[in-house]
Every structure is written in structure tokens, then in C-alpha cells.
Amino acid sequence: MGQIQLNQVTKSFGDVQVIPPLDLTIEDGEFTVFVGPSGCGKSTLLRLIAGLEDITSGHIAIDGTDATDVPPAKRGLAMVFQSYALYPHMSVRKNIAFPMRMAGIDQAEQDRRIEAAAKALNLTDYLDRRPGQLSGGQRQRVAIGRAIVREPAAFLFDEPLSNLDAALRVGMRLEISEMHERLKTTMIYVTHDQVEAMTMADKIVVLRAGIVEQVGSPLELYQRPGNTFVAGFIGSPKMNLINGPEAAKYNAATIGIRPEHIDISETEGMWQGTVGVSEHLGSDTFFHIQSGLSPEPLTVRASGERKLKYGTEVYLTPQADHLHRFDQNGLRIE
Amino acid sequence: MARSVTQNRKIINTSAAWAVGLLIFFPILWTILTSFKTEAQAISDPPVFLAFDWTLENYGAVMERSNYARFLWNSIVIAGGSTILGIIIAVPAAWSMAFVPSKRTKDILLWMLSTKMLPAVGVLYPIYLLFIKLGLLDTKFGLTIVLMLINLPIIVWMLYTYFKEIPGEILEAARMDGASLKEEVLYVLTPMAIPGIASTLLLNVILAWNEAFWTLNLTAAKAAPLTAFIASYSSPEGLFYAKLSAASTMAIAPILILGWFSQKQLVSGLTFGAVK
Amino acid sequence: MATQHSRSAARLMMAPAVVLLLGWMLIPLSMTLFFSFKKYLPLRGDSMANGLEWVGFANYARFVGSSAFWPSVQATLVIVGGVLVITVVLGVLLALLLNQPMWGQGVVRILVIAPFFVMPTVSALVWKNMFMDPTNGLLAYLWKFFGAEPIAWLSQASLPSLIMIVSWQWLPFATLILLTAIQSLDGEQLEAAEMDGAPSIKRFWFIVLPHLSRAITIVILIQTIFLLAIFAEIFVTTGGAFGTKTLSYLIFQRVLESQNVGLGSAGGVYAIILANIVAIFLMRIVGKNLDA
Numbered sequence: 001m002g003q004i005q006l007n008q009v010t011k012s013f014g015d016v017q018v019i020p021p022l023d024l025t026i027e028d029g030e031f032t033v034f035v036g037p038s039g040c041g042k043s044t045l046l047r048l049i050a051g052l053e054d055i056t057s058g059h060i061a062i063d064g065t066d067a068t069d070v071p072p073a074k075r076g077l078a079m080v081f082q083s084y085a086l087y088p089h090m091s092v093r094k095n096i097a098f099p100m101r102m103a104g105i106d107q108a109e110q111d112r113r114i115e116a117a118a119k120a121l122n123l124t125d126y127l128d129r130r131p132g133q134l135s136g137g138q139r140q141r142v143a144i145g146r147a148i149v150r151e152p153a154a155f156l157f158d159e160p161l162s163n164l165d166a167a168l169r170v171g172m173r174l175e176i177s178e179m180h181e182r183l184k185t186t187m188i189y190v191t192h193d194q195v196e197a198m199t200m201a202d203k204i205v206v207l208r209a210g211i212v213e214q215v216g217s218p219l220e221l222y223q224r225p226g227n228t229f230v231a232g233f234i235g236s237p238k239m240n241l242i243n244g245p246e247a248a249k250y251n252a253a254t255i256g257i258r259p260e261h262i263d264i265s266e267t268e269g270m271w272q273g274t275v276g277v278s279e280h281l282g283s284d285t286f287f288h289i290q291s292g293l294s295p296e297p298l299t300v301r302a303s304g305e306r307k308l309k310y311g312t313e314v315y316l317t318p319q320a321d322h323l324h325r326f327d328q329n330g331l332r333i334e
Numbered sequence: 335m336a337r338s339v340t341q342n343r344k345i346i347n348t349s350a351a352w353a354v355g356l357l358i359f360f361p362i363l364w365t366i367l368t369s370f371k372t373e374a375q376a377i378s379d380p381p382v383f384l385a386f387d388w389t390l391e392n393y394g395a396v397m398e399r400s401n402y403a404r405f406l407w408n409s410i411v412i413a414g415g416s417t418i419l420g421i422i423i424a425v426p427a428a429w430s431m432a433f434v435p436s437k438r439t440k441d442i443l444l445w446m447l448s449t450k451m452l453p454a455v456g457v458l459y460p461i462y463l464l465f466i467k468l469g470l471l472d473t474k475f476g477l478t479i480v481l482m483l484i485n486l487p488i489i490v491w492m493l494y495t496y497f498k499e500i501p502g503e504i505l506e507a508a509r510m511d512g513a514s515l516k517e518e519v520l521y522v523l524t525p526m527a528i529p530g531i532a533s534t535l536l537l538n539v540i541l542a543w544n545e546a547f548w549t550l551n552l553t554a555a556k557a558a559p560l561t562a563f564i565a566s567y568s569s570p571e572g573l574f575y576a577k578l579s580a581a582s583t584m585a586i587a588p589i590l591i592l593g594w595f596s597q598k599q600l601v602s603g604l605t606f607g608a609v610k
Numbered sequence: 611m612a613t614q615h616s617r618s619a620a621r622l623m624m625a626p627a628v629v630l631l632l633g634w635m636l637i638p639l640s641m642t643l644f645f646s647f648k649k650y651l652p653l654r655g656d657s658m659a660n661g662l663e664w665v666g667f668a669n670y671a672r673f674v675g676s677s678a679f680w681p682s683v684q685a686t687l688v689i690v691g692g693v694l695v696i697t698v699v700l701g702v703l704l705a706l707l708l709n710q711p712m713w714g715q716g717v718v719r720i721l722v723i724a725p726f727f728v729m730p731t732v733s734a735l736v737w738k739n740m741f742m743d744p745t746n747g748l749l750a751y752l753w754k755f756f757g758a759e760p761i762a763w764l765s766q767a768s769l770p771s772l773i774m775i776v777s778w779q780w781l782p783f784a785t786l787i788l789l790t791a792i793q794s795l796d797g798e799q800l801e802a803a804e805m806d807g808a809p810s811i812k813r814f815w816f817i818v819l820p821h822l823s824r825a826i827t828i829v830i831l832i833q834t835i836f837l838l839a840i841f842a843e844i845f846v847t848t849g850g851a852f853g854t855k856t857l858s859y860l861i862f863q864r865v866l867e868s869q870n871v872g873l874g875s876a877g878g879v880y881a882i883i884l885a886n887i888v889a890i891f892l893m894r895i896v897g898k899n900l901d902a
Contacts, residue, residue: 052506054613071615073512085507089525098521099511146511348712354704355721358781362724364748365736377746380755423630426623434620440900442628444893449635451889453839455858456878457638459645459865464638483634490627515619544729546842551866564731565846575740582732593727594720597786 002063002153002186003028004049009058011044011210018044019210021058026154026188026203028063031180034190035197036207037233042190045207046156049188051075062153073102078147079156082163084139086131092118092142093127099150110149117145120179137168144179154186161196173199194234198222206230228330231256237286239324240298246271252325252333259286259301261322266308269315273298275308289314362586369393369579376575392580401555402563402581409559409585411474412549413542416481417489417535423482424489425531429519431490432497433505443494450487454547465552472554480552481542489538496530497523536596543589560585639882645875646670653869662872669876678860685769686856690837692773693780694830700777701784701829702822706814708785709792719789726782734846737775738764768852775843780836784829791825792818824895831892835885857881 004026011019018041026032034042047053049060051072059068067075078099086095093114100110118124121141131139140160147155157176161169177200180187191197197204198218206213206221206229214226218234225231231239239256247255263269264287273291283304288297300316308314325333356363367383368376375386396402431439461480462471470476500523508522524531546561553562564585567578646669648662656662673679708719725733741748742763750760763771795818803813839858848854850863858881865874 050506050510052509052613054615071613072506072509073514077510079507079510081503081507083501083503085501085503087504087508087522087526098508098513102512102517146507150511344711344713347707347710348714351707351710351712351718352714354707355718358778359721359724361733361736361741361778362728364740365732368740379751381748381751423626427627430620430624434616436617440897442624443900444897446627446631447896448886448889448893449631451835451885451892452635452639453858453878453881453885455839455841455861455865456882456885457642458862458878459871459874460638460641462866463641483630486627486631515616540727544727546730547839550731550842550845551862561729561731561842564729564735565842567735575746578735578739582736586728586732589727589729590724593723597719597723 004154004186004188005059005061005064006049007059007061009048009060010056011041011048011053012056017056017210019048022210022212024205024212024215026186028186029184031177031187031189031200031202032205033197033201033203034188034205034207035192035194035233036213038192039209040207041210042192042207043158044210046079046158046188046190050077050079050156076150076153077156078150078152078154079158080140080143080147080160082159084131084143084160084163086139086142086146088131091128091130092123092134092145095131095142096145096149099146103150113149114145117148120148121145136164137172140164140172144176148179148183152185154188157187157189159190159192161191162193176200195236198234204234206233224332225256225324226332228254228256228326231324231326237299237301240294242293242298244293246293247325250323250325253328254326254330256324256326257318257322259299261319262298262300263317263319264289264300264302264306264308265315265317266312267315269317271298271316271318273314273316275310275312275314277310278308280304287314289316291316362590365579366583367579368575369583371576371579373574373576376579392576393584395577396581396584405558405560405563406584408474408557409543409561412477412481412557412559413539415474415478416485416542417538419478420482420486420489420538421493421531421535424486424493424534425524427490428493428497429523431494432500433502443491446487446490450484454484458551461548462552471552472556472558474557477549477552477557477559480548481545484545484548485538485541488541489534492534492537493527493530496527496534500526533596536592540589540593540596642875642878642882645871646879648872650871650875651869652871665872669872670879673864673873673876673880678855681853682855682857682860685854686838686858688769689773689776689840689854689856690834692769693776693837694833696773696777697780697784697833698826698829700781701788702819702826704781704785705788705792706818708789722785723782725778726780726786728779730779730840730842731846733779734775734843737771737778738847742771764847765852768848768854772843772847772854775847776837776840779843780833783833787829788822788825791822795821828892828895831888831895834888835892838881838885838888857884 006022006024008021008023009019010017010021022045034045036042044053048055051067051070055068059066061067062075062077087098090098096114096117097110100113105113114127115124118127121144123138123141123145126134126138126142131142134142140163143160160176161172164172173196176187176189180200189196189200201218203215204218204221205215208229214221214230216224221230221234225234225239228241232241235258237259239258240262241254241256243254247253271291271293273289273293276288276290276297278288279286281304285302285304285306287300287302287308289300290297298316327333369392370388370390371382371386372389372391375382431443465471465476468476470479504526505518505522508518513521543559544561546565549559549561550565553559564581567581645662647664647666649665649668650656650662704722708715708722712718728736739747744750744760744762747760747763749763753760761767799817800813803817808816838856840856841858841862844850844854844856844859850859855863857877861874861877861881864870864877
């Protein structure tokens with residue numbers, strides 16, 4: 001079990017309120033990702049749930065019981081830290097055993113769980129090494145192993161992949177998703193990388209300056225961003241946002257259109273522009289088109305075979321049914 | 335620095351450095367050599383360097399001097415006791431400052447260091463008076479307390495800098511893993527900080543062993559450590575060079591050895607981390 | 611990074627150290643301050659129990675007005691200044707030398723550092739008897755060997771002798787710190803300067819020395835604080851005679867030898883103020899380092 005409820009939770013450091021009153025429910029078994037730019041309060045929020053920081057006001061409930069004043073050791077949650085936070089003076093085996101040792105689980109059961117975790121995480125050959133002798137990816141696995149053996153109510157991940165190189169990151173992403181499918185335990189995962197959020201989450205919580213901008217499934221957020229911030233943050237490359245007279249034509253302060261929803265033509269179309277840099281990814285090509293509509297160039301996705309020379313005059317046509325409209329406050333207009 | 339140095343240059347450097355090094359070390363070397371001479375050879379004209387009849391009689395004579403063992407024992411108790419006591423008091427304080435910093439942490443730390451700068455002579459009489467009133471004058475206990483207090487700022491400081499290097503996330507991980515505060519300090523922090531605690535211990539034993547203001551002024555016969563024992567040789571009756579050398583060698587040998595082990599920590603410990 | 615729980619635990623764990631040091635500082639300090647305004651001559655029957663006579667600033671005026679005061683200030687300045695100049699200049703040169711590639715660097719380092727670990731009474735005594743003694747000292751032999759008249763170092767050249775002993779003790783400290791500082795100098799900077807055509811003297815003057823300036827400042831400040839308080843070296847060698855009575859030795863004599871506590875305490879307050887002025891500069895540097 002692992003349902004986590006935040007009720008009017010706030011956090012202030014001195015006079016600075018980093019989290020204004022916040023309500024959030026994370027259902028049992030859900031993979032929830034907190035995503036936002038750095039300094040948005042996502043890590044603080046995770047540490048509040050962990051109990052490593054006191055909340056300034058409000059309540060946190062785990063499985064329906066109030067955990068606001070429960071110390072971290074007693075909350076039954078496991079955490080994987082950004083730096084892995086392995087105990088450098090203990091072997092891998094002792095690292096993984098530590099939470100069980102603290103809980104007073106008997107030796108035979110400890111060994112059984114360690115073997116199982118080591119097998120699942122490919123660590124069997126490394127159990128007697130010290131963390132210092134392991135690679136980044138292996139350390140990451142030890143940290144996860146240490147979390148798994150506790151059989152916690154929920155796993156908390158604090159940017160666990162940000163210290164790994166790009167190739168390893170993709171692999172670990174899959175492993176963590178795989179683990180979630182297998183264990184069906186609640187997971188809360190903090191990241192600034194929206195790709196991780198999109199690929200892993202059941203539910204994404206987009207945060208900015210401590211405020212929840214939008215909560216929803218990855219596709220909901222992608223297809224119906226609630227405001228210009230979420231529109232710009234979710235999706236790669238970013239959604240094109242256009243202000244001014246062109247937006248006014250649609251009765252909006254801002255309109256947004258994703259790169260894949262713009263048709264490009266050398267002969268005719270709604271908007272005129274000049275081709276700038278083209279990025280050929282093989283499967284797709286992204287064109288950066290200079291136009292008078294917005295200060296930044298518009299990004300347009302085309303098929304991988306499409307070629308346009310730098311400086312070519314082109315015409316763009318947005319697909320009307322994929323156009324997003326936002327009012328002066330940046331909120332979505334339905 | 336990837337640069338090649340000619341062999342000649344290196345030879346010149348080596349001989350110059352060794353010459354200077356030996357010159358600086360010479361008084362110590364001379365003392366050690368003299369301690370193995372007879373009294374007559376110790377003041378022979380011209381001085382003999384190595385070609386003398388090596389003897390251990392001076393060490394025997396110094397050891398036999400009724401109370402040498404007691405001075406030595408006093409030194410060990412006072413230096414060791416003040417250091418261990420200081421570390422017991424400083425570990426929790428340094429833990430607090432390193433892992434639960436507040437706005438005042440820096441000020442408290444600097445204030446602690448500033449007490450180390452208080453000139454001893456400025457508070458000599460009050461301490462002397464308090465020692466008489468409390469019956470601490472010429473006791474090992476009193477001296478242990480005073481030396482603990484004068485070195486406490488350095489102990490706190492050194493432990494603080496070592497603890498600071500331990501990532502807070504590791505302690506938080508222990509907390510998440512279900513460890514209580516006691517278990518966190520015992521199973522995670524202390525094992526990780528052992529090298530730091532050891533070098534703090536070392537440096538402070540050295541400082542306490544060599545302290546010579548309070549040990550000279552607050553002791554008479556009973557609790558006097560080696561510093562006072564050596565000072566007693568300054569009277570004319572003590573003009574026996576070989577025995578003086580033997581006594582000196584015994585007083586400095588343990589510290590020289592400890593000092594060589596601790597030279598790495600010496601710089602940051604003695605400059606309060608201002609030079610690393 | 612903390613919860614209410616850990617914050618209160620922290621306060622509790624810090625308390626013993628803070629309370630002890632606060633007591634160690636405040637109690638004697640306020641007593642010294644108190645005595646400095648009183649006539650207090652225990653040998654003439656003054657005692658706390660009988661009440662002490664309030665004399666205002668008379669002790670302060672008398673301490674400064676006494677015939678021993680200005681000579682002691684002079685002796686203090688000469689010793690502190692002399693030792694500082696010798697240890698810093700030689701320390702820089704030695705650090706430069708030790709930083710060069712050579713064989714047995716570790717051993718040389720140990721030889722150079724060794725005097726710092728010798729207890730002050732030992733080094734004072736060894737120098738006084740085995741080196742500076744006018745008949746049996748090694749220096750006397752050396753003088754005679756060159757046909758010169760041996761010098762009674764500690765009476766004829768008392769201040770230079772004392773400076774020499776104390777410099778020998780503190781040179782390792784300066785060298786070690788400056789060597790550590792030199793080792794943190796970026797080698798590429800020197801190579802860049804070499805490419806720019808700077809000869810080695812100029813490289814030292816424009817790159818190495820400025821890099822060392824902070825470390826030199828720290829050496830000067832820390833040594834000043836300790837040198838103002840040197841005691842055992844004077845106690846063992848001259849006992850304050852032959853013009854080697856420094857300010858702190860004068861205070862020591864007033865307090866313990868002539869038992870004029872009021873006068874000595876007034877002197878103590880001067881010493882505390884003096885040390886604090888130096889300490890403020892040192893604390894500033896340390897404090898800046900804490901922020902970094």
C-alpha cells in the first residue's frame with residue numbers, strides 16, 4: 001500500500017515561501033513524476049514527503065494516517081538520492097543490508113532479499129566490493145537495491161539519473177519502468193528532464209516556483225497543456241508560441257502549435273518565412289524558420305527525406321485542429 | 335606541470351635542499367648525538383661528531399632521577415586526557431555545525447576560534463586564583479581541563495572541516511533507511527570520519543604535549559609534565575649536556591614521530607582552514 | 611536541510627562546547643577587568659574577602675608610566691618583527707626550493723618541519739646551553755676555530771639570540787604553509803608567463819608572490835598572535851634579563867613574581883586588546899574562507 005496525500009502543505013525557508021499551499025494525491029501504485037525547471041521546488045516537495053524537511057503548515061498522510069510529525073525513519077518510504085548516497089565504508093552487501101539491519105530483520109531473511117535484489121539488478125558479482133570500486137551505473141543499482149529490500153510503501157527518486165551519461169540514462173530509465181511494472185509499488189520521481197517525465201510517468205506534476213501548474217497523464221499534458229508554461233515545457237522540441245496580431249486573429253493572446261502540426265511548402269501557405277538551420281535526425285528533420293511572427297524562429301518537423309537549403313523562402317500552414325489558444329494570463333482557452 | 339627538468343638542475347636542487355634541511359635539523363641531531371656521549375665527550379674541545387664511545391648511561395641516569403617517570407606519566411595523562419575529553423565534547427558540536435547549519439553557525443565557529451587568540455598572560459591571575467580556590471593547582475585534572483579548553487576550538491574546527499566533506503545526503507539516506515540519530519552517528523558518520531578524528535587527535539596531542547605556559551605556571555612538583563621537567567635543567571646545577579640531551583631526546587622523540595605522521599593535517603589545522 | 615527535530619538535537623549537542631568556552635572566556639576575562647581597577651597586592655594583605663580598593667584607571671596609567679613599559683614594548687616589537695621578517699623571507703625561499711623536483715623530497719620536508727614539534731622548553735634549553743654557551747657551546751667552538759672571540763650570546767646579544775631561537779621554531783610553520791600555497795599555484799599560469807617572455811625573476815615577482823600574498827598574510831597574523839605571547843623561551847633562557855622582557859613577560863612578572871595583581875591585570879587588558887586587533891584581521895580571512 002502506498003497512497004500519499006498532501007493537504008494544504010506549505011514550506012517556507014525563513015521569510016521565503018518556496019511552496020505555497022499545495023494539495024496533491026498520489027494513488028497507490030502510481031508512478032508520479034515531479035517535473036519543472038531547477039529551483040521550482042520539486043526536490044523540496046520530495047524531501048517534505050520523505051520527512052527530511054519539516055512542512056511549515058498543512059498535513060501529509062500516508063495510507064490515510066497522518067504522517068506530518070513522523071520522522072523519516074518511521075515513514076516506511078525508501079529514497080534514491082541524486083548522489084546515490086551509498087555508505088562508502090561498507091561493502092555493497094552491507095549497504096543493501098543496512099535498512100534491514102536497522103529494522104531488525106533476521107539474517108536469513110536479509111540474505112534472501114539481498115540475493116534476490118542482487119540478481120534482479122545484476123549485482124551478484126559485486127556484492128563484496130566497496131562503492132568506490134563501482135561505476136556510476138552500478139552505484140545507481142546499489143542505491144536502488146538498498147531501497148527495494150525495505151519493501152517500502154513508496155519509492156522516492158531524487159533526480160537519480162542526472163549523474164549518468166546519456167546512454168546509461170536511457171537504459172536505467174527502462175530498468176526503473178520495468179521495476180515499477182513488476183513491483184506495482186508507488187513511485188515518486190523528481191526530474192528536470194521532461195523526456196524522463198514523458199516516458200516513465202503514469203502521472204506528471206508540472207511545478208513552477210512551488211506552484212503546481214498542471215497534473216495529468218503524459219498525453220493529457222502534451223495534447224492539452226493547461227497554460228503557456230506547460231505548453232512550452234512539455235514536448236521536445238518545444239511548442240511554437242506566437243503572440244501579437246497573429247494570435248489576435250484567433251481571439252487569443254497567445255497561440256501555440258507543435259512542430260509536427262505545421263505543414264511546410266515552398267509555394268503556398270499562411271505564413272511566410274526563411275529557412276534557417278536544419279537539423280537532420282534521420283527519421284525526422286527539424287527546420288528553424290525565421291518569420292515575422294515571433295522573435296525566435298519557428299520549429300517545424302518534416303520527414304527525414306525533406307531537404308531545404310539555408311535561406312530558402314517557404315510558406316507554413318498550421319493544422320487548425322491542433323492549434324492551442326491561451327488568454328492574457330497564459331491560461332488555455334477551450 | 336608537464337615540463338622536463340635537466341638532470342643537472344635536479345642535482346643542484348637536491349643538494350641545496352638537503353643542505354638546508356640538515357642545517358635546520360642539526361640542533362635536533364646534535365642533541366640526539368650528544369645524548370649518547372659521556373659528559374666529558376659532550377663538552378670536549380674540539381667537539382666530536384660521530385667518533386665517540388656510544389653509551390646509554392645518560393638515559394639510565396635520567397630514568398633513575400627519582401621522578402622522571404612521574405613527569406612522563408603526567409605528560410601522557412595531561413596531553414592524552416585533554417585531547418580525548420576535547421574530542422568527546424567536540425564531536426557532537428561539530429556534527430551540529432556541519433549537518434544542521436543555521437545562520438549563526440559561522441559566527442559561533444569564528445567566536446570559538448577567537449577564544450584561542452586570547453593571550454594567556456591576560457587571564458593568568460584569575461585562572462591561578464580559581465585554581466587555588468577550587469584546589470586544582472598542581473593537579474593533573476586541573477591542567478587537563480585547561481589544556482582541553484585552550485585546544486577545544488582547534489578540535490571543533492578540525493572535526494567540523496572533516497565532517498563538512500561528508501555529503502549530507504549519506505546521513506539522510508541513513509535516516510531514510512530507518513536509523514535513529516544515535517545509529518546514524520554511530521554506524522555511518524563515525525566510521526566515515528575515522529581518518530579525520532585520528533588526525534585531529536594526533537595534532538592535539540602534539541599541541542598539548544608541548545604547551546608550556548600553563549604547564550609551567552599552574553604546576554609545582556606533583557603534576558608537572560615534561561615541559562617543566564626540562565625547564566628545571568635551566569638552573570646551573572643542570573649543566574650536564576649529555577644528560578640534558580638524553581632528557582630532551584626522550585621528551586621530543588614521541589612527538590617528532592607523531593608529528594611526521596600528522597604533517598598533512600598540520601597546515602589546515604593550524605591555519606583554521608585558511609590555507610589548504 | 612533539517613527538521614525541527616534535528617535542529618533541537620543540534621542545539622543540545624552544541625551546548626557543552628559553547629557553554630564551556632563561554633565560561634572559559636567570560637569568567638577570567640571579567641575577573642581580569644575587575645582586578646585592573648583595583649589595588650590588589652596579596653602579599654601586603656589585600657584580599658577579595660576584605661574588599662579591594664577601587665583605584666579607577668590608576669593601574670592603567672601606572673603600567674604605561676612605569677620605567678619598564680616602553681623597553682618592554684620595544685623588546686616585543688623587535689622580537690615579533692625580527693622573527694616575522696626572518697621566517698617569512700626564509701620561508702618563501704625554502705618553500706620555493708622544496709617545491710623543485712628533487713630526490714628525497716619527503717625526507718627533506720620532514721627534516722625542515724621537525725623543529726616545530728620540539729617543545730619550547732627543550733629548544734630554548736638546547737640552544738642556550740649546547741649552542742650559545744660562551745665556553746662549551748658549539749657556536750663558541752666555531753668562533754674560536756675562526757680565531758674570533760666567543761660571544762656570550764644571551765647576555766651580549768640577547769635579543770638577536772632570542773630571535774634566532776624563536777625563528778628556528780617558527781620557520782617550519784611558515785615554510786609548510788607557504789609550500790602548501792605554492793603547490794596550489796597553477797603550473798599553466800607559469801608556463802603562459804614563460805611563453806609571454808617573462809624571465810624567472812619576473813615570474814616570481816608578478817605571479818608567484820601575488821599568489822602567496824594571502825598565505826603570507828595568514829602566516830604573519832597567526833605568528834603575531836603566538837609571538838606576542840612567547841613565554842617559555844624567555845623564561846628558560848634569560849628570565850627577562852638583558853633587555854628581553856617583552857610585554858607579556860612583564861605582565862607575568864607583575865602578576866606572579868611581584869604579586870601586583872591590579873597592575874598586572876591592567877597590563878593584561880592591554881595585551882588582550884592588542885591580540886584582538888590582530889585577531890580581527892585573521893578572523894576576517896577565515897570567515898571569508900568559510901563562505902567559499
